[in-house]
Amino acid sequence: MRQALAFYAQQPTRYPEAIGWLKIYLGRALLGRNRLSEAEKSELDAYETIKQTLGEQSPLQKQAATTLIEIYEKEGKHDSAEN
Numbered sequence: 124m125r126q127a128l129a130f131y132a133q134q135p136t137r138y139p140e141a142i143g144w145l146k147i148y149l150g151r152a153l154l155g156r157n158r159l160s161e162a163e164k165s166e167l168d169a170y171e172t173i174k175q176t177l178g179e180q181s182p183l184q185k186q187a188a189t190t191l192i193e194i195y196e197k198e199g200k201h202d203s204a205e206n
């Protein structure tokens with residue numbers, strides 16, 4: 124997934140949705156492996172990338188936020204999960 128992200132990142136304006144999905148999937152994969160710090164970083168990056176390229180109302184941004192909540196709950200950061 125990281126190789127695919129590197130490829131798409133070379134032309135971010137052509138593939139914003141693909142980049143968003145790849146970052147979300149990478150975060151979910153890292154979450155599944157209990158690599159919470161890396162998963163959080165990936166999802167925050169996905170969230171911001173999607174916000175900047177597709178807008179705040181994008182369903183992808185909601186997906187990234189949902190994954191972030193899962194990560195925060197698993198880390199015991201309940202205050203972050205509620206925000």
